[in-house]
Every structure is written in structure tokens, then in C-alpha cells.
Amino acid sequence: MADLQRLAAPRPSAFRIPLQAILPHLATTRWADPVVLLVCIALTAVAQPHLLAADTLISLDTATQYYPWYAYLGDSLRGGHMPGWNPATLSGTPFAANPLSGWTYVPAMLVFALLPLAPAVHVYLLFHAFLAAVGGYALARVLGLSRAGALLTSVAYANSGFFDVQNVRSNPFASVYAWLPVALIGVELALRANRWHARVACWGLAAFAMSQIIAVWPGQGAYYSAMLVGGYIAFRTFLCPLLVAWPRASWRATGSQLATFAVHSAAVFVLALALDAAAILPRLEFNSLSNLAGGYTGAEASVGGLNPREWLLVSVPGYWYAGLIVLALATVAVFLRPPALHPTIGYFGLTSVGALLISGRYETPLHWLLYHTLPGFAGIHPHAPERIMTVAYLGPALLAGAGLAALEQREWSLGRMKLGARARGVAPGLMVLLVVMDLAIGGAKARADVALTDSQNGADKLTSVDLMAYFEPDAAARFLQGQLQWSGTPSRYIGYAPYTHHGLWWPYTTRFMDPLTAMLEVNNRALSLGLQDAQGYDASHLQRYDMYFAVLNGQTQNYHDAEVFWAGLQSPLLDLLNVRYVVVPPVDQLDISDTLALRRFSTTVYSDKQVRILENPTALPRAWIVHSATQMRPAQALVAIDSGRVAARSTALLEEDPPTLAPPFDATSDQAEVTLDAPDRMVIATSTTASGLLMLSEVYYPAWRAYVDDQPTHVFVADGALRAIALPPGNHLVQFRFESLALLIGSLISVASVVLLVTLAAVAVYADHRAPR
Numbered sequence: 001m002a003d004l005q006r007l008a009a010p011r012p013s014a015f016r017i018p019l020q021a022i023l024p025h026l027a028t029t030r031w032a033d034p035v036v037l038l039v040c041i042a043l044t045a046v047a048q049p050h051l052l053a054a055d056t057l058i059s060l061d062t063a064t065q066y067y068p069w070y071a072y073l074g075d076s077l078r079g080g081h082m083p084g085w086n087p088a089t090l091s092g093t094p095f096a097a098n099p100l101s102g103w104t105y106v107p108a109m110l111v112f113a114l115l116p117l118a119p120a121v122h123v124y125l126l127f128h129a130f131l132a133a134v135g136g137y138a139l140a141r142v143l144g145l146s147r148a149g150a151l152l153t154s155v156a157y158a159n160s161g162f163f164d165v166q167n168v169r170s171n172p173f174a175s176v177y178a179w180l181p182v183a184l185i186g187v188e189l190a191l192r193a194n195r196w197h198a199r200v201a202c203w204g205l206a207a208f209a210m211s212q213i214i215a216v217w218p219g220q221g222a223y224y225s226a227m228l229v230g231g232y233i234a235f236r237t238f239l240c241p242l243l244v245a246w247p248r249a250s251w252r253a254t255g256s257q258l259a260t261f262a263v264h265s266a267a268v269f270v271l272a273l274a275l276d277a278a279a280i281l282p283r284l285e286f287n288s289l290s291n292l293a294g295g296y297t298g299a300e301a302s303v304g305g306l307n308p309r310e311w312l313l314v315s316v317p318g319y320w321y322a323g324l325i326v327l328a329l330a331t332v333a334v335f336l337r338p339p340a341l342h343p344t345i346g347y348f349g350l351t352s353v354g355a356l357l358i359s360g361r362y363e364t365p366l367h368w369l370l371y372h373t374l375p376g377f378a379g380i381h382p383h384a385p386e387r388i389m390t391v392a393y394l395g396p397a398l399l400a401g402a403g404l405a406a407l408e409q410r411e412w413s414l415g416r417m418k419l420g421a422r423a424r425g426v427a428p429g430l431m432v433l434l435v436v437m438d439l440a441i442g443g444a445k446a447r448a449d450v451a452l453t454d455s456q457n458g459a460d461k462l463t464s465v466d467l468m469a470y471f472e473p474d475a476a477a478r479f480l481q482g483q484l485q486w487s488g489t490p491s492r493y494i495g496y497a498p499y500t501h502h503g504l505w506w507p508y509t510t511r512f513m514d515p516l517t518a519m520l521e522v523n524n525r526a527l528s529l530g531l532q533d534a535q536g537y538d539a540s541h542l543q544r545y546d547m548y549f550a551v552l553n554g555q556t557q558n559y560h561d562a563e564v565f566w567a568g569l570q571s572p573l574l575d576l577l578n579v580r581y582v583v584v585p586p587v588d589q590l591d592i593s594d595t596l597a598l599r600r601f602s603t604t605v606y607s608d609k610q611v612r613i614l615e616n617p618t619a620l621p622r623a624w625i626v627h628s629a630t631q632m633r634p635a636q637a638l639v640a641i642d643s644g645r646v647a648a649r650s651t652a653l654l655e656e657d658p659p660t661l662a663p664p665f666d667a668t669s670d671q672a673e674v675t676l677d678a679p680d681r682m683v684i685a686t687s688t689t690a691s692g693l694l695m696l697s698e699v700y701y702p703a704w705r706a707y708v709d710d711q712p713t714h715v716f717v718a719d720g721a722l723r724a725i726a727l728p729p730g731n732h733l734v735q736f737r738f739e740s741l742a743l744l745i746g747s748l749i750s751v752a753s754v755v756l757l758v759t760l761a762a763v764a765v766y767a768d769h770r771a772p773r
Contacts, residue, residue, distance in 0.1 A: 036147050040133040040154040043432070047159040047440040050168070050447065051125050055464045056118070057168040057447065060512050063470070064537050066171050067121055068527040069095075070102045074112030074120065076679070082747070084282075084703065084738045087679050088527040089536030090545055090562055091492065091577050092699045095679075096279065096743055097286035098540055100172060104279040104750065105215040107175075117528075118467040128167055128178040133158035135181030136397055142188050144342050145401045148408060148428035152329070153401035155436050157181070160393045161321030164443035165450055169462060172217035173390050176225055180391060183209035183229050183268075188344070190264060191236050201764035203264075204757045207271035214276045218283060223380055224391045228351060230265060235347045237261040274753040281746035285702070291541045291559050295379040300559060304384035305361025314356070314396075317442035318449055320389070322396045325435050329403035330396045336406040345398045352395025359386045400435075404428055463513050470518075471528045476583055476613060477521055479606045480531055483581075490622045490677040492532045492697075493581035493613075494564050494574075495520025498594065507561045509537050519611045520583050522563075534577045536562050544634065544721040545699055548573065551638040551720075569597040572618075572641055576648050576719060578697035580619040581605070584612050620697055623672040623684050625727060626650055627692045629658035638720040652693050652724055655717040659726040662690040680738040687731045694734060696723045703740035708732050 050057055058067070069086075072095070076083035083103065086095035095101050102108035107127055112120045136157035140150035157163075166173035186206025193199035210229065214222045237260050273280060287293055295301070306313075313320040315327055330349070357366050358381070371378040381388070408428055451462045473481065480493060497520055499506045511517040518525065526533035539560055550556045552573040553565040568574055569582075582601050584590065586609070590598070601614035629652040632640065637653035640646040646653060664670060669689060676683035686694060693716070698704075700717045706725045707713065709732055718724035725734065 032147065033141065036151055037134055037137055040137050040151060040158070041130050043151075043155050043436050044129050044133040044158045045126075047155065047436050048129055048164055048167075048443060050464075051122070051129055053464070054466075056121055056125075056467050057462050057464050058467070058470070059169040059450075059462055060509050061170050062168065063512055064509060064523040065100065066102070067117065067467070068471075068524050069098070069100070070108045070112040070120070070124075071117045072527050073102045073109060074114075077109060077113040081680065082743065083679065084740055084743055085680050085701075086527070087532055087677075088530075089524050089533050090538065090541060090699070091532075091534045091697070092701075093536070093538070093542065093545070094282065094286050094701060094703070097282035097740070098538070099218045099283055099287075100216075100539070102216070104276050105175070105212060107212075108216075117471060121467055124171070125167055128171075128174045129158055129163075131182070132163060132174075132178040135178060135185070136394075139181040139185050139188075139394075140398060140401050142185055143344055143398065145345075145398075146405050146408060148432065149401035149405040151401075152326075152404045152428075152432050152435055153397045155432060155439065156323055156326040156400050157393060157397035159436070159439040159443060160323065160397075161317070161319050161439075161442045161446035162389060162393060164439075165319055165446045165462070166390075168447075169450065172221055173387070175216040176213050176221040176390050177393070179209045179212050180225055180228065180394065182206075183213070183225065184232060184394075187229060187233055187264065187268060188236070190267070191233070191260075195767070197760070197764040197767040200267075200760045203267040203271060204761060206268045207275060208757070210268060210272035211275035214272060215279050218280070220380055220384075220387050221390060223377070224355075224388050226269065227374070228391045228394075229268070231351065232344070232347060233264050233268070234261055236344065237264070240343050240347075271753065271757070274749055275757070277746040277749035277753070278743065278751075279746065281742040281749075282740055285740070285742045286540065289542055289544075289701075291543055291546045292539070293543065296383045300383060302361075302382040304386055306356075306359045306386050307361060311356055311360075317445040319446045321439070321442035321446060322393055323400075323435060323439050323442065325431070325438050326396050326400040329401075329407075329431075330399035331403070333399045333403035333406055336403070342402075345402050348395035349399045350395070352392045355388045355392035359388050359392075361385065404431055407431075461513070465513075471525075473529055474519055475608055476519055476606060476611050477525070477529050477531070479613060480521070480581060480583075481529065483605075484531070490532065490578070490674055491580035491619070492534045492578050493521065493526075493583060494534050494579055495522040495583040496564060496569065496594075496598070497585045497589070498566065505557070505565065507537070507558065507563055509561070516585065516589075516610060520585075534562075534574075534579050535564060538562075542699060542701070542721070544717075547635065548638060548721045551635070551642050566593060566597050570600070572644060572648065573638065575616065575618045575620050576641065576697060576722070578619055578622050580616050582614045582616060584614060585610070586612060620649060621672070622674050622677070622697055623686075624649065624695050625670040625672050625686065625688050625692045626652050626695055627661050627663050627667075627690060628652070629654055629661055629693055631655070631657055634717070634720040641719060648695075648719055652695060652716075652718045653720070654724065658716075659691070659693070661692055662729075664688060664690040664692070682736040684734040684736075685731075686727060686734055688727060688729055690729050692727050693718070693724045694727045695719075696736070698723050698736070703738055703743070705737050705739045707735045707737070710735075 045052060072086065073083055083095045086093050096103040107124060111124050115123060133154045137150045137154035140153035145153065163174055163177050183206045186202045186209060190199050190202035190206065193202055210225065213225045237257050314322040315324055354366060357364055358370065447462060499511065508517055508522040512523050521529065521531065522535060524537055537560055541562060545562065549562050552571045553568040557563060564574065584598060587595065598614065601616050603615040603617065604612050605615045606613035628650060632653040634655060640653065641648050666689060671687040672694060673685045674682065675685050684694065695718060699721055700723045704715060704723060705712065706715045713725050716724040
């Protein structure tokens, strides 16, 4: 093990010569690494100039999901409350439990709570680019590379075509990518530490990084990262000592090695789960009730993947580009095997090759091995297996740094003239600049390719916009906002302007940059506008709501979407959702079938050159009282209401035995007035002369609790997906509160873990300060 630590120790670097030429005496001081880190950050900014531009590159996912969600998260935190529920889309849906909402992801929570949306997005994107650069440099230094080699590792890792694009197109990919080196630094330092307090502090660093990966992408991103980090702990524990001592040693796992592996793995992953418990527990609850419970199904279970020819794209400027010079230097490291090529760096090279192999759509022996040894891998990986490339770029970057270190140590000559020490010292800096130029060109090519994409799902396209203008309310949105404020009564809306191509319905998300589509207030715009939409775009829906829309439309749709089709406009289920307004284009932009379907919305309450807003006279209120109920299964209940056999205005269809009800003396005297409609709380003043059911056009979720005059009462599932409670005769004040036990317990665990981590860090600092030098 002493040999291992000696090999892992930082080495003197020939890069000190050009540093001394620029800043005398700097390279021999403690400020050398911080200065090179600043150089890493500056070079990353040079390679990705779009991050400093006034406008922002957006994609379908960032424009319709991440940025509105993060802005809502920031607004909630500024208001001092925990965002458990999102009332703006899908007629209400869990927020903190949404896997991609940003809840417990510290950068999103801090940046969007402290800054307005547009500057927050700029800071957020820059943070991840700089974190990838700093993490890549620090990991390379920890693994023993010279400053020149670590600098090259940094720029290679932070500026790959993959990261360049994903940072602005699908933020969770870039977030996982950026935090991965930090987790590995913590693991490596913990394995080296010879004092308990230092080891605990390093476990805390690794666990925090892993908790952020779990928070931002709890599916494939967290799984692939755990594979890499867990595999690294195993490699360092069992194989690395063998490789260092080869050929004198023979492999045999000892009890101490098994204990070391178990302790380090448990410390990192258990603490990471505890830190993120505030998100994990609610998400487990939500997942069991969502459309993705049990994983992807049907055609979505196995999609995407790279074919063998596409593996070569890592060497071609574009989306998958790792850098041609980077790959060449990595090859140099493999063949020259310099002292800087520590076995741990070789581990990352091998895992990168393995990731490339299993990114394919065809099953290989490696697929078979992982499917039969890793729990859950066979269920999560076949859906877009190319996503494993998120953890594949660290290997080439580290190998390239080792290759540059190998070239530093060789003597070079021009003809018969040997290069002097100063020339050899300048050469690594020039090589780094060439890599930056190469990757900058590759990144620009990747962004240009994606900007020209015209795929059916529209998710790949990048467009540069002024974010403030993009999310600014238009005239129709301001009208809807005014109606809500003027009436004081909550109501929902939908946008409707179907588009078909070759007989296929194209969702609104494919037109997220179309100004006319934006004027329909679709694509989750309700979240940033403070409105409430019955439609929405989200990978995770409640199963009940998906079934509701399938019956409403008479057909299913992509698992991301919940949109009202032509048949849905005529369904009583639409009225049941309190959809009072329908935003549509002018008459001349609709075909005859759409015009006929919209005929029942006879009153135009707003009109301009681009859109009209129609009022639905048969929309049910947000709350009403019925005195008749029947037990019926959800699917049957929805069909009964959709067909008109049951009038939801007067009869409730419950999943369980209905309570005792009585006809009122005067049905017109029933009153149910919403006096408070907050995201996590609703208050309703009621009055009735007989026992009845208070019905809400609000989606049922177990975390919603009901209270009648401050006394808890049971919440029924009504009409397939909505809420109802038993209401005694008389005047009552009814409250619905979002009280998620999973969110509460998870938050307590997370807070306790943070306190423990901070305490241990303070103890470590104190003990290190008191330790003899």
C-alpha cells in the first residue's frame, strides 16, 4: 500500500517553467494549483462562448420543464414554504416528489431562489461547466498527474461535445457529468486517509456529490454513477494493490480488504441516500402511483442506442465528440505507459470502453453479464442505453492527461538540436491550447447540428432566445390572469390547436418555439404564468390521470404528454376538471372538424389577431356538493361519465362503499365556496341541509389530508381520479392540506444528515489543526 500511495502522490511538473516565465516564483508556491484552476475556468469559458452570451440556448426540455420547475422551486423557497404540490399543470401533480423538479438539488435551489429566472439560468449553466473543469483538474491532481496533464484533463473533460450540448439541452445529464469527479475525489482521499476524522470528511465529500447526482437524475444517471463509483472502490480495494505489486503479488481477497470495501461503500452510499432522503422518500411514494411504476413498458422499454459505426463519432466533431487530440494523447498513454499512468487512471479508461460497448442497441456478452449481476439494470438500461455515455468521458480525459505527462518526460529534438528545458516546458501549454481549439470547434459543430435538428419529438432542437421575453406573459395570458384575480374563483384552461403530419398527431412540444403555439399557453407555460392548466408535459404522471385522459380522448398518447384531442373537447370529463377556458387560434386556422368540436364553447371572452379565448358554460366549479353516490371501479366510472350515463354534477362514483347520504330539502341552497386556493392548501366554506359529499375537481393523491372544522376526515377517490369527502349538514369550514409523511420524514433525515456532516467536518478541521505537522 505504501507503493500505491507513493505512486498516487503529486509529481513535479515541467509545466512550472512556463508558469514561472509568466508569473515568477508562482509555480513553486502554494498558489500554483489555484492559478491553474483559474486557467481551467478561463479556457472553458473560451471553448464555450455561448455560456457568456446575452441570449440563452434552450431546448424543449429546458424551456418546458427544467427552467419553469426550477423557477417555481425558487419562488417557493423565497416564500418560505416547501413545494410539495404543483397546481399549475396536469390539474395538479406532486412537485417535490417529481424526479426532475430540482428539489434537494442544491445548485438549483440556491441559484433560482436568489436570482430572477434569466440570470439564474446563466449562473446555473456556468456553474456546471466550471464544476466539470475544476473537478476534472482536481481529480487528475489527486491521481498524480502533473499540472500540465491535469490542465489538459480539465479542458478535455469540461468541453466535450456531449457536455457542451447537454448542459444547455438536458441539464440533468450535465449535472451528473459535472459532479462525478467530485465524488471520485472524495472516495480516493478517503481510501488514502490514515486518520478517522480525515476519512469521515472525505466520505462526506463523496456522499454529498452522490446525493446531488441522485437529486438531479435519480434514474439512469444515479445508477450509472453508482456503478462507476462503486466499481472504483472495488478496484482500489482489491485490484489496485495487486497491479502495483505485480508480478510479485498473487491475488487473494483478505478479510481486511473485504471490510475496507464494505465500510467505504456503505459510508458513501448510505450517507448519500440519507442526505437526499427528503427527495428519495416522496419519489418512491410517487413512483408507485405513477405511469412509470415498474419501469418503462411496451415500445418505450427498449429504444435508442448506438450502433457500432456510431461509436466512431467520439472522434468526429459533433455531439459525441471527445476530441481528436485527446484521443490521440490517450492512445499515447496506453502504449507508452508512463509513470503517471497509475492503475486507477487505467480503470477509467477501461470503464469508458465498457460504457461505449453497452451504449449499443444490440446485446453483447457484457450486457448479459451486467443484466444478470446488477439488480435492476436489465429494467433501466435498455431505454436509451446511449445515456450511459454520461459517465464515459472521464477515461479519455484522464488518459490524455497521462499521455501529455509522458510526452513531457521525453527528450525531443529538431534534427540534431535537442530542445531545451524552456522549450519542453512551453510545449505542454501549446498542446493544451490546441486541445481547447479542437474542442471549441467540435462544440460549435455539435450545437449547430442540434440547432438544425427537426426530429418528430422536437426534444433535440436548440434555439437561442431572450429568456425574459420568452417567458413574458402575452395578452391572452394577462387576460386569464386578470380573470382569476377579478373573479376570485379558481378555474383551469387548455390550449387547443392540433397539428397532424402523415396522419400522426404531433404534440405541442414539437412546436415549443412557434410563437403561435406559445400563445396557446401550452407546454407548461402555466407554471411561470401563475395559471392552472389541465394539460402538461412531464415524463412522470399519476396513473389515474393518464387513465382519465385516455378515456377523455378515446385513445392513449406518449407517456410524456397529456393533451386534449378532438374527441376530448366533447367529453363531460373535460367539464369535470373545471376547464372554464379554451385558448384557440382564429377560426380561419382551424379545420371544419375542430370548429364543430368547439361549437359548444359558444362565448368568446377574448380575441386578438393570434388567438381567441372561449368560455366553457358547462364547466363544473372547483368544489360542489352531491347527495348521491355509487361504488364503481375507476375505469368503469370514467366511461360512465364520458358516455353521459352518469351526471357528475349530481352523482359521485366512488372506489369504495359510499357514506350515508340524504337528499337535501332544497338543492339550490347547497354552497361550496373556495376561500383560499394555495399550492399546498385549500379552504372551502360549505353549507348544506343534508348529508352529502363535497366534490373537488382536484386530482387525488394520498398526501392530501382533509379537515372539517379542524377535525380530520377520510378522503375518497371520486370519479376515477378526483377527491371527495363526506359532509354533514350545516355550515362548515373544510380544509385540504398537502401533508406528505414521506416528505416530512425524508426532510428530517436529510436535515439530521446535514447536521451530522457539518459537525464531522468541523471536527475534522479542528483535529487537523491540532495534529502535529
